[in-house]
Amino acid sequence: MYLKRIALAVLMLLIFTGISSAADEFQYEEIWVHQGVFDLADGDRASAEKYTVKVHEINKEDEGYSATLLLYIDGEFRKSFFADDSLNNEYVHEKDLKVKTLSIDPAKVTLELYLHEYELVWIPSESQKLAVEETAETDNAVIKLLNVSDSIATLEVTTDDKTRVDEYETNDYRKYSDEIMARVTYIDMVNQEINLQVYHPGKPEFKVQINDLEEDYSPNHPASFEIYLKNIGTIPARGITITTSASNGQIEPESYDLAMLDTLKIYRVPISLTLPETPVEENIKIDVNVDGYDYRGNNYRNTTTVQTKVQPYILIEKTIDTHLMEDEDRTRRRIIVDMVVYNNASIGHEVTIQDPLPSGFRPLVIDSTDWTMFIGAGRSETIQYKAIPMVAGTYDLGPAVASWYSQGETYSVLSDGAAVTIDVEGALLEIEKEVSLSDILTGEEVDITVTITNSGTVDVEGSLAEKIPEGFRFVSGENTWEGTLEGGDKKQLSYTLLAQEEVIIDLPPAIVSYTDEDGLEGDFRSNVVKLYVYSLGTPDKTIESEDIDTNSEPVSRAEHATFLLSSFATIAGVLSIIPLIAYYYIRRSH
Known part of the structure; x- marks a missing residue:
């Protein structure tokens, strides 16, 4: 049955490579098939199918060591x-089992085991035509057609620096080394050509991949x-060892042995993976x-590497239901937010959940969208709330945040898949307040301008009443308004205030x-x-002075500047006289 499978595999290979013959x-030979290398101490055993070899004892000799080995068949x-x-x-x-001793030391015997098989060895390469004096080169041989005479073709084959000349009839073949065999499949006496088929020992080849691993x-x-x-090679592979490892976590089994894998055969090994308990997302390389x-x-040999990741042991899932935002009655429009917080750790944790809303939304029933709760090991908690839009506009509702404290560190994770953009119809007033000057003196006036723009999608009835701040007196203008503002319209109010006292005010x-x-x-x-209001102040006077004018006008900005310039000129004049007085004093001393 085994030989039939081999023959079928080779037949398929030949078909795919364009070679018609089976x-x-x-192509088959009686060969010693390698079963593996074994390091055996006293009492250890090595097996190959029905045979078992056991180390009985290791002996010290004059020139090295020897060993007594025991042979078991079927136990x-x-x-x-x-x-x-x-x-x-x-x-x-x-003639069925070969035991080859590679080395012996006081601690162990190193053996190679072989079994005798009759097996497919030689695999053909693609056939090629060769005329007289032409050569064909392979990795380890050069073949030259010397002559075609009657039904005989003469070939010169050079391999391993040795040259042989042989005569071939149709379908004759010669083995030149353990690495090459030649065969003449057809002799064309008219055109002085031959069809040459070169054979090499087959090789196993591994295709390995990882299936069913989630992201x-x-x-x-x-x-x-x-x-x-x-x-996917041309001959069976033997003594196969499959080893798996993970950058973190536990793999089982870590190693798996397979005695033989025939050509075109598939073997599957199920692997279980125990993942680490981690507070942060971690990539796992396998x-x-x-x-x-x-x-x-x-x-x-062959190898493959894949990567997966393990999520933090605290997870938060968030979904936003927006179907009510399409309700015809705008007073009923709202969103429904559902969150599930999982604790996949082996111990409980106190978790804080924060789900910030855009400024144009406010939650219903609850005061805020922050929660703190204890979640037991392997448990989950559910949160649901509703929020209504207060202002028209386009809003991005982002993820929620879960944070917790563990072993001296604070960790946080974002919820998955909860980014939603919502267009809200309704009122939206943009109000801008401006002043004509930000720095003034007491007694000066400042103009206040308020601009109201309806950037929403509906008309509104609005009202405004500006309060006069303490330390200021209303002079003129419009500081109140009441009326209708249609979508896209703008209303501007201006009024003037008089600063009466020094103050810095918002x-x-x-x-x-x-x-x-x-x-x-x-x-x-x-x-x-x-707004900054400064005062120049007044000079000190005695109480007896009768010249105080309580009704004098406040000093203007221009008068203030003139006073400063005159003061500077006076000081500069005094400073310039000092050197002259010093000079005059020195002259008199002499």
């Missing part, structure tokens, strides 16, 4: 034999994947290495109260403007 008998003791690593380093049992996992949740291994041999003990925001078409009420506020 595998011939000469029954058959015989013992002597081995060393020189003349007696190879033992053959009934991410929650900690303490079961995770698994499958190792897919296929021999490596799979495959190591095997051909029948001669040549080593073949002028209060202009507040416009409104009622929209659906009877919804609210207010909008302007920016805050800072």
Whole structure:
């Protein structure tokens, strides 16, 4: 059955490579098939199918060490034999088992085991035509057609620096080394050409991949994947070891042994993965290495690497239901927010959840969208609330944040998949407050301008009443308003105040109260403007002075500047006289 499978595989290979003939008998050979290398201490065993070799004892010799080995067949003791690593380093049992001793030391014996098989060895390459005096080159041979005479073709084959000349009839073949065999499949006497087929020993080749691994996992949740291994080579692979490792977490099994994988056969290994319990998202790299041999003990390897990630043990999921925002009755329009907070850790944690709303929204029933709760190990908590839009505009509702404290560190995670953009119809008033001067003197006037713009989608009835701040007197203008403002319209008010005392003041925001078409009420506020009022002050006088004019006008900005210039000129004149007085005093001293 085994040979039939091999023959079928080779037949398929030949079909795919354009070669019409099936595998011939000469492609098979009786070979010693490598079963593996084993390091054995006293009492250790190595097995190859029905045979088991056991180390009985290691002996000290004059020139090194020897060992007594025991042979078991199907678990029954058959015989013992002597081995060393020189003349007696190879033992053959009934032309079926070969034990080769590689080395012996006081602690162990290193053995290679081989089994005798009749197996496909030689795999053809693509056929090629060769005329007289032409050559064909391979990795390890040069083949030249010397002559075609009658039904005989003469070939010169050079390999390993040795040259042979052989005569071939149709379908003759010659083996020139363990690495190359030549065959003449057709002789064309008219055109002096031949069809040359070159054969090389087959090789196993591993295709390895990881299947069914998800992109991410929650900690303490079961995770698994499958190792897919296929021999896409031309001969069976033997002594296969599959090893897996993860950058973090626990893999089971870490190693798996497979005696043989036939050509085009597939083997699958299920793997379980225990993920770490981590407060932050962590990438997990998984490596799979495959190591095997051909029948001669040549080593073949392949590897693959994939990556998954483990989520933090605290997770938060958030969904936003916006279907009520399409309700015809604008007074019913609102969003519904659902959040589930998971604790996948092995202990409980106190978690703070913050779900900030845009300034144009306010929550219903609750005062804020912040919560603090204790969530037990492996448990979850659910939060639901509603919020209504207060102001027209386009709003981005972002993720919620869950934060917690653990082992001296504070951690936080964002909710998944909750970014929503909402267009809200309704009132939106933009109010800007400006002053003509930000620095004035007492007794000076300042102009206040308030601009109201309806940037919303509905008309509003609005009103404004500006309060006169303490330390100022209303002079003129319009500081109150009441009326209708249609969408896109603008209203501007201006009024003048007189500064009566020195002060640094934040002028209060202009507040416009409104009622929209659906009877919804609210207010909008302007920016805050800072105003600086300075006083020049008055000179000190005695109480007896009769010249105090309490009704004198305040000093203007121009008069203030003139006073400063005259003071500076007086001081400069005094300073310029000082050197002359000093000079005059020195002259008199002499």
